[in-house]
Amino acid sequence: MPAPQDEVERRRALRQHRAFASGLLVLAAVIFIACSAWQSQGEAPGWVGYVRAAAEAGMIGGIADWFAVTALFRHPLGIPIPHTALLPKKKDQLGTALSGFVGENFLNAQLITEKVAGANIPQRVGQWLAEPDNAALVSREAGKLTANAVRAIDPADAEALIKTQIIDKAAEPLWGPPAGRMLEQLIADGKTEPAVEAVIGWARTKVYGMEETVVTLIDDRMPGWAPKFAKSLVGERVYKEVVEFIEDVDRDPDHEARHALRRFISQLAEDLQHDEVMIERVESLKADVMGSDAVQGAAADVWAAFSRNLIAAATDENSVLRVKAAELCVTWGTRVQEDPTLRDELNRRLTGVVSFLADNYSGEVTAIISETVERWDAEEASDKIELMVGKDLQYIRVNGTLVGALAGLAIYTVSQALF
Structure with a gap:
């Protein structure tokens, strides 16, 4: 409407x-009455009869077409003449007929698939997307759609989804056995050696910076009667031995200390999978971590950061997301143009989807038409339809008057000529 x-x-x-x-x-009626009055006086010239005949036929044609046009929408002059006010009376039948017409002629699966297949849509879309300006347009509009979709999401719903589907799901299974199996696989792949090196590097850094601490500790542990120089010598000697030990471990890839670290990691992987005490410790740690305020409040922070960054990337034409989207459009469009096999496959899939939709959902689509028409108020629907097409229907009345006048004039002329 x-x-x-x-x-x-x-x-x-x-x-x-x-x-x-x-x-x-009214003009035709006035002319008819004037000519009739003139002729009744017996002084009218011959041409008046022609005008009178034209006006009479035009008046009849105009009245007939007025009746026909009016009968579509209401009773002429309010008189309930049969087969008038057709639209208010036949509204439901009109909706059913219209839906059937649309279903048979527009939503026919064979017709639609033939049209879609002949349109060569993949080729046209590919050609259009291959243009950088068009690809940039797609990227821009997709960015707007993405940003608006993210803005439309209720933060509370997003946070609840993150909490239930990520945080709560992560807390459900036991952490120990999976962690043990993962560690076991890392050991088998030789991926734990960096951890061994990291421990040795950490120990080396600590040892190099604790000479004074070692000497002081030795001084405190030795008897008070020992000479001070002896304490210093012992402390320095102990520190030197520790440094030499760390350096040996650092240089020798087959050092026993390294093997001890590897055995510890292997035993840890075993305990995480099979030791009930270790598994319980990990579960206790998991409960503390997942129950902490930081984790429980992480959903809000995650969604805030994710939505903010996604909106910024979607609206910034120079962002990696937008640039990659435009490049993908150009690449895909070029490939569709150059690869006939891909075009045929896309066309086949497209026609398959269209055929499926037409076969399975055309009834639902056409039912919308009939159901919508049925819900209309009869009088209001008639008024609205007349408002949409009534102006054009008035030309029928005009044509009826003019054509009737010409027909009446022609009939009268032939009659005069013959008789």
Whole structure:
């Protein structure tokens, strides 16, 4: 239905055209009456008969077409003549017929698939996307859609989804056995050696910076009667031995200390999988971690950061996301143009989807038409339809008056010529 401002304009135009058609009918009636009066006085010239015949036939044609047009929407003059006010009476049948017509002629699976297949849509889409300007347009519009979709999501719903589907799901299974199996696989792949090196490097760094601490510790542990120089010598000697030990471990890839670290990691992988005490410790740690305020409040922080960054990337034409989207469009469009096998496959899939939709959902689509028409108020629907097409229907009345006048004139002329 038209917008309110358009409806006002349509009603004004309908009144004007209706007034013109009615005025033409009144004019024909006035001419007929004037000619009839003139002829009744016996002094009218011969041409008056021709004018009178034209006006009479035009008046009859105008009245007939006025009746026909009016009978579509209401009872003429309010008289309930049979087969008038057709639209209010036949509204439901009209909706059913219209839905059937649309279903048979527009949503026919064979017709639609033939049209889609002949349109060569993949080739056209690929050619269009291969243009950088068009690819940039797609990237821009997709970015707007993405940003608007993210803004439309209720943060509370997003946070609840993150918490239930990620945080809570992560806390459900036992952590120990999976961690043990993962560690065991890392050991088998030789991926734990960096951890061994990291421990040795950490120990080396600590030892190099604790000479004073070692000497002081030795001094405190030695008897008070020992000479001070002896304490210093012992402390320095102990520190030197520790440094030499660490350096040996650092240089020798087959050092026993390294093997001890590897055995510890292997035993840890075993304990994480099979030692109930270790598994319980990990579960206790998991409960502490997952129950902490930091983790429980992480959903809000995760969604805030994710949504903010995604919106920023989607709206920034120079972002990696937007640039990659445009490049992907150009690449895909070029490939579709150059690869006939891909085009055929896309065309086959497209026609398959269209055929499936037409076969399975055309009834639902056409049912919308009939159901919508059935819900219309009969009088209001008739008024709205007349508002949409009534202006054009008034030309039928005008044509009826003019054509009737010409036909009457022609008949009268032939009659005069013959008789």
